[in-house]
Amino acid sequence: MKTGNMRNAYGQALLELGRSNGKVVALEADLGKSTMSNMFGNEFPERYFQMGIAEANMISASAGLALTGHVAFANSFAVFASGRPYDQIRSSVAIPRLNVKICGSSAGLSDFGDGKTHQSVDDITIMRVLPNMKVFSPADAAETAKMVKVMAELPGPCYIRVNRNEVPEVTDPDEPFEVGKVKVLREGTDVVIFATGYMVYQSLQAAETLQEKGISAKVVNMATIKPLDTDGVLAAAAGMKAAVTVEEASILGGLGSAVCEALCAGPAESRIPVGIIGIQDTFGTCAQSYEELLKYYHLMPEDIVAKVNSML
Amino acid sequence: MEFTAKEICELRKRAAQLRSNLIDMIPPGKVGHLGGSSSIMDVVAALYFKIMHVYDDPKDPRRDLLVFSKGHAVLAQYAAFVELGYVEREALKYVKTLECTLQGHPDMDHTPGIEAVTGSLGQGLSVCLGMAFGLRLDKKDNRVYCILGDGELAEGQIWEAAMAAAAYKVDNLCAVVDVNGVQATDTVEHVLPDPNLQKKWEAFGWKTIVIDGHDMKQILDALEEAKTVKGQPTVILAKTIKGKGFTFAEGKAAFHNAAMNCEQYEQAKELVKKMLEEA
Numbered sequence: 140m141k142t143g144n145m146r147n148a149y150g151q152a153l154l155e156l157g158r159s160n161g162k163v164v165a166l167e168a169d170l171g172k173s174t175m176s177n178m179f180g181n182e183f184p185e186r187y188f189q190m191g192i193a194e195a196n197m198i199s200a201s202a203g204l205a206l207t208g209h210v211a212f213a214n215s216f217a218v219f220a221s222g223r224p225y226d227q228i229r230s231s232v233a234i235p236r237l238n239v240k241i242c243g244s245s246a247g248l249s250d251f252g253d254g255k256t257h258q259s260v261d262d263i264t265i266m267r268v269l270p271n272m273k274v275f276s277p278a279d280a281a282e283t284a285k286m287v288k289v290m291a292e293l294p295g296p297c298y299i300r301v302n303r304n305e306v307p308e309v310t311d312p313d314e315p316f317e318v319g320k321v322k323v324l325r326e327g328t329d330v331v332i333f334a335t336g337y338m339v340y341q342s343l344q345a346a347e348t349l350q351e352k353g354i355s356a357k358v359v360n361m362a363t364i365k366p367l368d369t370d371g372v373l374a375a376a377a378g379m380k381a382a383v384t385v386e387e388a389s390i391l392g393g394l395g396s397a398v399c400e401a402l403c404a405g406p407a408e409s410r411i412p413v414g415i416i417g418i419q420d421t422f423g424t425c426a427q428s429y430e431e432l433l434k435y436y437h438l439m440p441e442d443i444v445a446k447v448n449s450m451l
Numbered sequence: 452m453e454f455t456a457k458e459i460c461e462l463r464k465r466a467a468q469l470r471s472n473l474i475d476m477i478p479p480g481k482v483g484h485l486g487g488s489s490s491i492m493d494v495v496a497a498l499y500f501k502i503m504h505v506y507d508d509p510k511d512p513r514r515d516l517l518v519f520s521k522g523h524a525v526l527a528q529y530a531a532f533v534e535l536g537y538v539e540r541e542a543l544k545y546v547k548t549l550e551c552t553l554q555g556h557p558d559m560d561h562t563p564g565i566e567a568v569t570g571s572l573g574q575g576l577s578v579c580l581g582m583a584f585g586l587r588l589d590k591k592d593n594r595v596y597c598i599l600g601d602g603e604l605a606e607g608q609i610w611e612a613a614m615a616a617a618a619y620k621v622d623n624l625c626a627v628v629d630v631n632g633v634q635a636t637d638t639v640e641h642v643l644p645d646p647n648l649q650k651k652w653e654a655f656g657w658k659t660i661v662i663d664g665h666d667m668k669q670i671l672d673a674l675e676e677a678k679t680v681k682g683q684p685t686v687i688l689a690k691t692i693k694g695k696g697f698t699f700a701e702g703k704a705a706f707h708n709a710a711m712n713c714e715q716y717e718q719a720k721e722l723v724k725k726m727l728e729e730a
Contacts, residue, residue: 164584164585164588185588186588188584188619190611190615191611191614191615191618193608193611193614193615195573195574195577195607195608195611196577196580196608196611196612196615198577199574199575199577199578199580199581199608199612200577200578200580200581200584200612200615201581202567202577202578202581203567203577203578203579203580203581203582203583203584203585204581204582204584204585205581206566206567206578206581206582206585207581207582207584207585207586207588207589208585208589209585209588211581226571226574227574227577227608229571230568230569230570230571230574231567231568231569231571231574231577231578234558234560234568235558235559235560235567235568236560
C-alpha cells in the first residue's frame with residue numbers, strides 16, 4: 140500500500156501556496172523543523188515569522204497579519220497550537236472571523252515518545268466548540284495537501300490537525316477535497332463506521348475483517364469535523380443497524396459527539412445505537428512507537444471489530 | 452514638528468468634548484468604565500485629531516491603525532467616533548444594549564472605526580505587531596498605535612510581543628501605556644507593583660518616553676518623536692489620573708467600572724461644561 144508523510148505533505152503544500160499566493164504568510168514557535176513550516180520559511184524568509192516559544196503572541200500576531208490582508212498560517216504542535224493559546228484563538232481570531240489558519244501538528248498520539256504534555260487528546264473538542272472555527276482532520280498525506288490549499292481560499296479561521304507519521308493512502312488523490320462533505324470510502328449495509336485521521340485506515344482494515352465474518356461495514360471519512368455534514372451523516376447512517384465513530388482523540392466532545400448530535404437531530408429512524416471509539420477520558424503517555432500507543436488506547440482495527448460485534 | 456498654542460488649545464477643547472460624550476454614554480445608574488476611559492482621553496484626542504492619518508471613511512486604506520488593548524476603555528474611542536462621524540451621536544445612548552453598535556468591548560464587526568477584537572487583556576499589542584508586520588511586508592507607511600493599561604502589563608503576552616517587536620525592529624508601531632495607577636480592584640501598587648516600568652521597556656529594546664498623559668504638548672511631542680524613531684518600536688509611558696476630569700472619580704478603583712448616581716452625574720456635567728469653557 141502506498142504511504143505518505145502527513146507533515147511533509149503539509150510543509151510542501153504550504154510552500155506551494157507561498158509560490159502561488161503572495162498574501163500567504165507563516166508564523167511558527169520554534170517547531171518549524173517538526174511541523175515542516177520551515178520549508179516555507181527557507182524559500183520565503185520575509186513572509187515567515189519565527190516568533191520564538193511564544194504561542195499566544197504568535198496567534199494574536201497572526202490576527203494582525205490577517206487584519207492587514209494576509210492569510211496567516213500559524214504552526215505548532217497541536218497541544219501548543221490549540222489549548223495553550225486558546226483564548227488568543229477565541230478572542231483575537233475566532234470572534235472577528237479572521238483569515239488565520241492554525242496547524243496543529245504532531246496531533247493525537249503521533250508524538251509517541253514525548254508523552255502526555257505533547258499528545259493532543261483534546262484539540263478536536265476545544266477547537267470544535269469555538270464559533271466560526273472550521274475543524275479539519277485529514278486521513279492521509281494527499282488529503283492534507285488538498286486541504287491546506289482549500290483552507291487558504293476559505294474565508295475565516297480554520298484548524299487542521301496533522302499526524303507526524305508516514306501513513307497509508309486511503310483517499311483518492313485525484314478527487315478534490317470538499318469542505319464539510321463526508322466521503323464514503325467503502326460501502327456496507329450492516330454498520331457504518333465514521334472515522335477521522337489515521338483512524339480511517341484502521342477502520343478500513345476493520346471492515347475487511349468484518350467482511351470475512353459476514354458483516355458488511357460502511358466506512359466514512361470524516362475529514363471535516365466542523366462544519367459537520369449533518370445530511371451526509373444521516374444519509375450514511377440510513378438503514379444501518381448501528382454506527383461506530385473512531386477518532387485518535389478524547390471520546391468527549393469530538394467526532395463521536397458530533398455524529399451523535401447529528402443523528403439525534405434527525406428523524407426517529409436515524410437514532411440508531413452509536414459506539415464511540417477514542418481515547419477514554421485520560422491524557423496520553425510515552426511509548427516506543429506510535430503503534431504501541433494505538434494498541435494501548437485500543438485504537439486498533441481489532442478494537443473496532445470488537446466494538447461492532449458488541450453492538451450487532 | 453512644532454505645535455502651535457492654537458493647535459494645543461483646540462485639542463484640549465476636543466478632549467473636553469470627548470469627556471462630555473463619555474458621560475452621555477453612562478447616565479446615572481448605568482455601569483461603565485469611566486475611570487480608564489477618561490484617563491486616556493487626552494491621548495485619544497491627540498491621536499485621532501492631530502497625530503494619526505484619519506479619513507471620513509473609517510476603512511480608508513491610507514489610515515493609521517489604533518487598537519485599544521485595554522479594551523474596556525473603548526468608550527474613549529466611541530467618544531471620538533461621534534466627532535469623526537463614524538457613529539451617530541444617538542448611538543451613545545444605546546452603548547452596551549442588545550445588538551447595539553457600541554459594544555462593551557471593541558468589536559470591529561459592530562463598530563466602524565474599531566480595528567480588531569480586544570478586551571481579553573494582553574492581546575492587543577500582539578495584534579498590533581502582526582499589523583505592523585503586514586504593513587511593512589506590503590511596503591506601506593501607515594503607522595500602528597496600541598493603547599495598553601498599566602494593570603494589563605501583568606499579562607505575560609505583552610512581554611512576548613514586546614520582545615518580538617524589538618527583535619524584528621518594528622518601527623511603525625507605537626504603544627502608549629495609560630499609567631493611571633489603578634486597576635479593577637485596587638491600585639496597581641497594591642495589586643502587583645511594577646516599580647521598574649521604564650527600565651523594563653528599555654531593557655526590552657523599546658524607545659521609551661515618559662510623559663504627563665494630560666499635558667497636551669507633551670503628548671503631541673512624544674507621539675511626533677515616535678514617528679522619527681528608526682529600527683525599534685516606541686512606547687510612551689503616559690502618567691495619568693484614573694477618572695481624570697471627574698473629581699469624584701479621580702484615582703478611585705471604585706470608578707474602574709461603576710455607575711454614577713444622579714448627583715455625581717450632574718456634577719460630571721458641570722465639570723465638562725467648565726472644561727469646555729476653559730479650554
